[in-house]
Amino acid sequence: MTDERDDHPFTRDERLRKEERLLRRPEFTATQRRGGRHVMPALVVYAAHAEQPWTRIGLTVSRKVGGSVVRNVVKRRLREAFRRNKRDLPLGFDLVVIARVGAGDADYETLERELLEACCNARKRARLPKRGE
């Protein structure tokens, strides 16, 4: 995963397209079922090998986190953190980030740090993309 890292246009820039996001329910459930997990104080991250060569992210922020303002801010900060750090994250994964209750009180710096750490740890526990089950 070293040669084609900078080749794919989605990874080279710091934009965030819809193709880089998980949007549908089956995508979330599949990632959570197959992927490795890592828990942080404010986040839970699932990482699973994907079928596409780039990395996608999906966010889950439930009502337990807070009101709509708090939930929107958490989602925006997590998207921002993913966008800014795409270059340093492993390629070809689907990520599901679930905000825990403490995410509403965390600032951007905390969320960014936890996201990066959790992604790396969760990736190590991800199964290989074989035809399992």
Add this chain to the structure above:
RNA sequence: GAGAUCCGCGAGACGAUCGCCGGCAGCCUUCGGGUUGCGGGAGGGAAAGUCCGGGCUCCACAGGGCAGGAUGGUCGCUAACGGCGACCGGGGGCGACCCCAGGGAAAGUGCCACAGAGACAAACCGCCUCGCCAGCUCCCUCGGGAGCCCGAGGUAAGGCUGAAAAGGUGAGGUAAGAGCUCACCGGGCCCUUUGGUGACAUCGGGCCGUCAAGGUAAACCCCAUCCGGAGCAAGAUCGAACAGGGGUGGUCUCCCUCGGGAGGCCGCGGGUGGCCCGCCCGUUAUGCCCCGGGUAUGAUCGCUUGAGCCUGCUGGCAACGGCAGGCCUAGAGGAAUGAUCGUCCACGCCAGAACCCGGCUUAACGCGGGUCUCGGAA
């Protein structure tokens, strides 16, 4: 200065960079989109809760009956309202001011625990009259008398209870009493004067002591007024995919080219979105109903110009209305606002549009002003 009360205002500002969602224009395109430029993009007092009312869209729209729901002083405002304004009446507060589901209790029904004699109709203790066989007590001039008890009755003044007990004070009256009678106060009904659109206020008079007499209608209920149903996942257009199976009755009349056609009745299905009657539609079919199967989490429209916002003038006590000019101000579809930096105010509450408005209620920071009360100083 403190406390109270009412009203109003604001919702961090400016700039830069990287991203995100729409719009317009140019270019490229494999028609999916890409790219460049310009411009817009979280408002708000609550976007909230979804408690009311409307617009809009679709369905329904002979009629009748019974339900059901909502509202409840008057007049006005409004598209409408259960909202708002002004006023009336009642209540609270020293006051500024605040609160009130504020029609009907002689249409009927129900309930009023405990306590208390008694909860709306009686009479427990009382008070009083009469009677007095027997019994008890006392007095005695030894004949009898008085009282208690008992019996028959009259009372509702007093008593206790309670949230609530047939208006209050005084006098007369009586065996004792009572609006039983009278005076005053209070109350009810009717007529009347004046003011007001009206609720109502007010002047004068008459009648009523049967002043017939509690509360509760956010108990049932009665009266008056209003209410068709659903909701933008409404709804419209275009498209993709799949697999089909079953059911669609009876009878009568007429016409007839004997294939069929027209009509009536029963039945069945659907509509009338609470129910019933009734009515309407279908039952001749490329339709309808049932079972099963398939699907794009599809595209476009609806989707933001609207009871719109600002300014000025103007009518009205006000809510609100009229006229003129100016402005265009988010429109997504897993759903766009974040991160970083600089300067300043001296640190920012509640909180995020999803068809759109008018209200109500709830959440909550800061600032200003009016008024009232108390205290102090001059």
Add this chain to the structure above:
RNA sequence: UCGGGGAUCGUCUAAUGGCAGGACGACGGGUUCUGGCUCCGUUAAUCUAGGUUCGACUCCUAGUCCCCGAA
């Protein structure tokens, strides 16, 4: 978006508008050598704020939270 239901001791549940009751639990005590079973006693609640009423878990209004249903 629309509709329905609910909230009572720590838990599960009762209660015409009139003293909030029961079970389990907890605590204390008795019984037992100890524990359990068992017996006795105690503890402890009407989601919040107003209103109607003499009186509200109950009726009305507003709010908070939870559950269920339909498209």
